[in-house]
Amino acid sequence: MVSETVELRGHIIDSLILPKVLDEIMTLGGTFEILHLTVGQRREDASRAEVRVTAPDAQRLDAILGRIGQHGAVPLAGDEARLVPADVDGVFPDGFYCSSHFETWIKRHGQWVAVERPEMDCGIRFDPATGRASTVPMHRVRRGDRIVVGHAGVKVAPIDRSPERNVFEFMASNVSSEKPKAVVIREMAAHIKTARAAGGKVLVVAGPAVIHTGAGGHLERVIAAGYVQVLFAGNALAAHDIEQAFYGTSLGMSLEAGMPVDEGHEHHLRAINTIRRAGGIRQAVEQGILKRGIMHACVVHGVDYVLAGSIRDDGPLPDVITDMVTAQDAMREKIRGVTVGIMIASTLHSIATGNILPASVKLICVDINPAVVTKLADRGSFQAMGLVTDVEPFLRALAEHLVPVNGR
Amino acid sequence: MVSETVELRGHIIDSLILPKVLDEIMTLGGTFEILHLTVGQRREDASRAEVRVTAPDAQRLDAILGRIGQHGAVPLAGDEARLVPADVDGVFPDGFYCSSHFETWIKRHGQWVAVERPEMDCGIRFDPATGRASTVPMHRVRRGDRIVVGHAGVKVAPIDRSPERNVFEFMASNVSSEKPKAVVIREMAAHIKTARAAGGKVLVVAGPAVIHTGAGGHLERVIAAGYVQVLFAGNALAAHDIEQAFYGTSLGMSLEAGMPVDEGHEHHLRAINTIRRAGGIRQAVEQGILKRGIMHACVVHGVDYVLAGSIRDDGPLPDVITDMVTAQDAMREKIRGVTVGIMIASTLHSIATGNILPASVKLICVDINPAVVTKLADRGSFQAMGLVTDVEPFLRALAEHLVPVNGR
C-alpha cells in the first residue's frame, strides 16, 4: 500500500469539491483519511482539508492523484513538474499531463507558473527561454518542446460556486423544458450587458435552425447593436442565411408564408453558387450582391467569424475553412477575450467550441432537444446554463431585452 | 379465390385515398383490378373508381373489405347492415363492426342512415323504434341493443383534402421543430376566430407545463376573451394553477423570480388541501378564496371543464372525476358542438380526447417533444396540425393575436 497527502482549499464543501474528491478516490479503488478539515463557518469563508490517499500500488495511486488533481487536490509534498522533450512532431512524450479547462499552474524552481490559455485535452509546454507555460494541442507539438509529464508539480483551480446564488448556478443544476423561461432570458440579457460593459467579448455559436425557424432577423438585430464580437458556425448557417437574403426562403420554405415555394430546395445551392462566383461573403457584400442577413451584419459590423466545414456540406461557401485542424486553430485565436458564449441550436460546433473554451467563460446553451442541452451544459463548473426551448422565441425575447424595438 | 367489387368517390387520387386502398389490399394479401376509373380533370372535380378485390378465401376478403371500408370503399352489391342483439350488458356481439371517427352510414331497408356521434373504437347501435343509429362505447351497450355486425351495409366518408391548400394540410405533413412557427400561429389564431364567428365551440386540452413555464396568464387572457368554451385537463393542471394563484409558485418555483422558494414543493399539497376544505373550485371562487388563474377564469366565464383523474394524482381536488369511465362519458357530453380542439403539452388527456372526437374537428397539437406531436397529429385526416415548440411563447403569441394587449 502506498499513500500521499493532498491539500484542498476553497469552497470545497459548498461547491461539492471535497465530496467529489472522496468519491473519486473510492471509485478508483483507493481509501482516504481526512487528516485536517477547517470549515469556513459562513458562506463567504473558504475551507481547507488535508486528505491522505492510500492505494494498493504506485500506479493506481498515480491514477487517483491525476484524477483528483483535476478537482484541485494538490500533493503537499509538492515536487517540481517533470518536463520531457517531445521526440516526434505532433506526438507527446509518453505519460504527458492531460490538461483540463480550469486555471492551472506548474511548479518550476519552487515557483508556481500559471499555464496560459487553459484548454482541456491538451499537453502543457514550458518554454525555458521565457519561463512561460501554455497548453499545446497534440498536432502543434514540435520535436524538442518541453512537455509536462505526470501529475507531480501541477495544480488546478476548479471553479467555486460563488457565494451569491445566481441564475447560472441554479439553471445548470436541472435541465428541463418545464421551467419559467421568460425570467431566465431576462437574466441572461442582463448578464450579457454586464459582460459587454466590462469589455468582454460575446461569442455566438449558431446552427441553421436559427434561420429555418425565422429567427435570423432577431440575431441580426443583436449583432447590429454590438452585442456579438465573434460568431462560430458552419457552412449551413451561412448558406441558409444567404439563401434567405436572396430568395426569402430557408430550405425552400418561405419564411413569410410558412409554406414551401417553387424551386425551394435548389435555392440553397444557387445561393452558394452565387457567393462562389463573387469570391466570398465579404466580396458579395462589397459588390452589393448580399444586402441583408446575419452574415451581412457580421461583415458590416466587424464581427469576427469562423465558418468551419463538415463532411456533409454542400458547396461549400468560399469562406468555409475546410481543413478541420486549421479551423480549430482559427477558433483558438478568436476566443481570446471572450467572456460569454451563447450556443444556439448547434451540436457539432458547440461541442467543438466547448472543447477549447476555458472553464471561466460563462456559457448559455439553448436547444429544443434536452439531450443536447445536457451534453453542452455539463462542463464540470458553475459557469454554464442550459435552456430547453424553441430557438425563435428565445432569440426574439433576447433581442427584445437587449435592443427594445420602441427605443426604451 | 373470392372477389367483390367496390366503389370509391371523391378526391380519391389527390387525397391519396385510391393509392391507400390499393396498398391495403396488397398488404393484406389480396389482389385488385381497376375496372373503371374516371378522374376529375381539374382539382375541384371529384373522381370515381370501381375496383375488383380478390382474396384467397372469404375470411380474408372480409378482412380486406373491412379495412378499405375505413377509406370509403363501399361494396357495389350493397347488402343491408346486419344487426345482432347484445346478449350481455357491456359486451358486444361477436363480429361487431368497429367504428372509425369518420362520418358513417348504415343501410337499413335500402336507405343509408347516418350514424350519430362518430367516434372511433365503438360499436354502432340501431334503434328500430326511432330508426336512428349512433355509436356506443363498449361499457354502455345493454342487453338487447341491436348492434351492427360485419362490414356489409356500412359506408364511411373519409375526409378529402380540400381543394384549397391550407395550413392544416401543410403542417400535418411534416412534424419538425425547424419551422417558421410565427406564421403558423398567426394562421391558427385566424382559424380560431373564424370558428368562433361561425358559432363553433373551442376545446382546450392542457397539461401542467402550461403553468410551470409561466404561460398560465396567457391562457387566462384567451379564456376571458371568450375564445374557450370547454377545458379538459387533469388534477395537475388545476392544482398547479391554484398553487400559483395562492403562492405565486408552481412546483415550488417562483414564476416571478425563476428560482425555487421556501416550502416550494409543499405548496402544491397545501393548495389542494385548501380547495378540499372549501368544497371545490367553484366554492373557493364564490368564497373569495380563489381570485385568479385559469380555473378561476373558467368559473367566472362559464367555461365547461372536465378534470379527469389519473393514478399519479395527489389529493385530488374535489372537482376531479376519479372514475375513468364516468370521466370519459362526461367528456363525450362536453364535446358536442366543438369544432376546434387545441391540445397543449398534455399527452394522456390529449390522446383520450382524440379518441372520442369526430374526424371533422380541427385539431391543433402543440408540444416541445416531437414524438408527442407526431402521435397526436396522426389522425388519418387532413384536420390536424402539429407544432413542435415551447408552450409559453406559443401561448404568448396566440394570446397576442387573439387579444392584443394594446387594444388593436
Added chain:
Amino acid sequence: MVSETVELRGHIIDSLILPKVLDEIMTLGGTFEILHLTVGQRREDASRAEVRVTAPDAQRLDAILGRIGQHGAVPLAGDEARLVPADVDGVFPDGFYCSSHFETWIKRHGQWVAVERPEMDCGIRFDPATGRASTVPMHRVRRGDRIVVGHAGVKVAPIDRSPERNVFEFMASNVSSEKPKAVVIREMAAHIKTARAAGGKVLVVAGPAVIHTGAGGHLERVIAAGYVQVLFAGNALAAHDIEQAFYGTSLGMSLEAGMPVDEGHEHHLRAINTIRRAGGIRQAVEQGILKRGIMHACVVHGVDYVLAGSIRDDGPLPDVITDMVTAQDAMREKIRGVTVGIMIASTLHSIATGNILPASVKLICVDINPAVVTKLADRGSFQAMGLVTDVEPFLRALAEHLVPVNGR
C-alpha cells in the same frame, strides 16, 4: 434575524448531505455557521455536524428547517411533534407536515416514534391509543385524526451512499444511452436473485411497449420462474398481452412476421370484448379461453396484480380498477414487502408507483426515452438505477440471466 441550531449525522460529506443542506439554506435566503464538524476519517466512519441556521424572520426560518429536515437535519433543541386534530374528512389541518419517502420519526413524550409506511406527500397520523404513527394520504384522513403540524419533533433519515460502490450508485449518476449495458443487466439480475433469496418481493411496473416490441415472452418466462410477486400495469398492457395470446398480434402487427395483418387494430377491441364476456382475466383462464401470455402467467403463478385505469382506456377489461383513488389504495396494499421494483416502458404507472414507494426500495427504471428515465430515476436517494435502452433486448438479456434457456 432568528436562528436555530441543527444536527446532521451519517456519511454526510461523502453522500453529499452536508453540501446539499448548506445549499438549501442559501437558496432559501438563509445563512449558516458550522459550529462543529467531526469528519469520519475513513469511508466507513460516520460524521457529525452542528450548523446554526439564521434567517430574516421566523416564517423563513421555519421554511428552511422544513426543507433541510428532509435531508436529515434535526433541530438540537428538539421539541415534541405538534398534533392537531383534523376538522373535516379528507382534509388536513393547516400547516400539516408533508412527508417524504425516507424513514421518519416523530417525538412524543421525549421518545422518537418511527412512522410506519414511509410515503411522500402524505400527512403523519398519530394514534394516541396505540402510540403508533403512520403516513396517511389526504383522502383517507378522517375528522378527529391527530395529524402532525409543523416541522418540530420530526426527524428524517435520508439514505446514505453505501461505503461500497455499487452499480445502483454508479448508474444513477449519469443517464445516457451510450453505456455498456450488458454488464449492468448482469448486475441487475444478480441483485434480483439476492433480493429474492432474502425473501423480498419483486414488483414489475410495465407498459404496453413490452408487448409491441415482442418482449412479452421474456417477461412471461421471468414470472414463471418466480421472480415477480407483484405486477402494476394499465388496461393497455393487459389488453395487448391478451390480444397477442388470442391473435398473435399487437396493435394489429404480427409479432411473428413483423408486418401488419388483416383486421389488425380491431383485434384489440375484440380481445377486450371476449374477456368482458368471460367476466374477467382469471375467469378466462379458468374457462380455458386464455392460455398464454403475461396475464395468464400472473393468474397461474399467483402474482398479485393491480390494473389501474386511465382516461384513454378502451373497454376496459373487467379487472381494471377504474376509480383512481381506489386503485392507488390497492397499490399501497400490494407494495408491502417489496424490496425491488422494475419499471419498464411505463411513464404514468411508474410515476404513480414511485410516489408511493418508500425510498429504501431499490428501483430499476428502463425506457428508450432518456427523459423518462431521468424523471423516474431521480428519487433523491442512491437506490434507483436508470437504463436507457430498448425494452425487448433488455428483457431478453434479463430473462437469460435469471432463467437461462439451456438449464444452466
Added chain:
Amino acid sequence: MVSETVELRGHIIDSLILPKVLDEIMTLGGTFEILHLTVGQRREDASRAEVRVTAPDAQRLDAILGRIGQHGAVPLAGDEARLVPADVDGVFPDGFYCSSHFETWIKRHGQWVAVERPEMDCGIRFDPATGRASTVPMHRVRRGDRIVVGHAGVKVAPIDRSPERNVFEFMASNVSSEKPKAVVIREMAAHIKTARAAGGKVLVVAGPAVIHTGAGGHLERVIAAGYVQVLFAGNALAAHDIEQAFYGTSLGMSLEAGMPVDEGHEHHLRAINTIRRAGGIRQAVEQGILKRGIMHACVVHGVDYVLAGSIRDDGPLPDVITDMVTAQDAMREKIRGVTVGIMIASTLHSIATGNILPASVKLICVDINPAVVTKLADRGSFQAMGLVTDVEPFLRALAEHLVPVNGR
C-alpha cells in the same frame, strides 16, 4: 397563363407518384388537367398518365416542371438538354440543373443519355468528346465544362414501390420504437446475405456509440466474416475502438466492469498519441501494437475505410482526412459497387453518406433517437429502412444471424 403537357409512366398510382405530382402542381400555384390516364389493372401492370400543367407565367411553370420532373414527369414536347460552359472554376453557370439521387437521363441529338453516378445536389456535366454525362459536385466543375441548364431534356426515374411487399417498404413508412424488432433484424440479415451473394458491397457508417455500448466485438465479428467491404466513420469511432483495444475502456469506462476506471478519460488521448507515434493505424497493426478491434479487423480483412474529420476531433489519428472536400471525394470513390448501406448511431457521417449515395442503394438506419432515424430514412424512395433501437443488442442480433457463434 402558360401550359405544358407532361407524361408519367410506371406504378404511378400505387407508388403515390401521380398524387404527389398533382399535389406539387397545386402547392406551387399551378392547375392541372388529366388528359389521359391508363391504369394498370393488376399490381404488376404499369400505368401511364398525361397531365396538362398550367401556371400564371413562364417562370412559375418552369419551377413546377422542375419540381415534378424529380418525380419522373417528362414534358411530352421533349426538347434537347441545354448545355452552357462554366466560366469560372468551382462555379456552375446560372440556372444549372440541380440533380437528384435517382437514375437520370439527358437528351442529346434526340437520344437519352444516362447520367453516370447519380448523386443529389450536383450539376450534370456532358463531355462532347465521349458523348457521356455524369454528375459533378460544385467544387469540381472546371472552366469550360458543359453543364446542363434548365429542366428541358432531363428525365428522372423515381423508384417504384416493388410489386412485392417487403420489409424495407413496410418499415420505412413508420418510425417507432414500439415495434417487434427481432423479426426485422432477421430480415435485414437475410437481405445482407443476398446482397453479398450477388456481388454487391456492404458499406457500414458507424458512430462511437458502437464502442461505448460494448458492441465493438459484434461489428468486428461481422467484418471478419466478410460482410463489410467499406467503412465510413470519424476520428471518434476509431479512437475509441483503439482505446478499447489498448486499455479495455471506452471514454474511461471499463467495458468489462461497466464502471469508470483510473485515468479513464485520458486513455482516449493516449491511444491517439500512440497511433500518431506509430505513423497510422495500418502501421500500428504491422508493428504489432494494435492487435484487436474494428480498425484492426479492417486492416487485416482489407476493408476500405474513410475516416473523415470533424471540428470537434481530438488529435486526430493520422488516418483521418482533415480536409472535408478531400474526404467527400474519397467517400465518392469508395461507394462504387455498394448496394447496401448500414448506418449505425452516426448522424453526421450518415447524413454525409446519404447525400452522395444513389437512391438505388438499400439503406438500413439504426439509432436510439427516433428523430435521427426519421431524418436518415427519409430518402424519398422505398429503399431505406429505419429502426429505433439500442446499438449493442442490434449488432449482437445481426452478428448472430450473419455469423452464428456455434457454427450453425
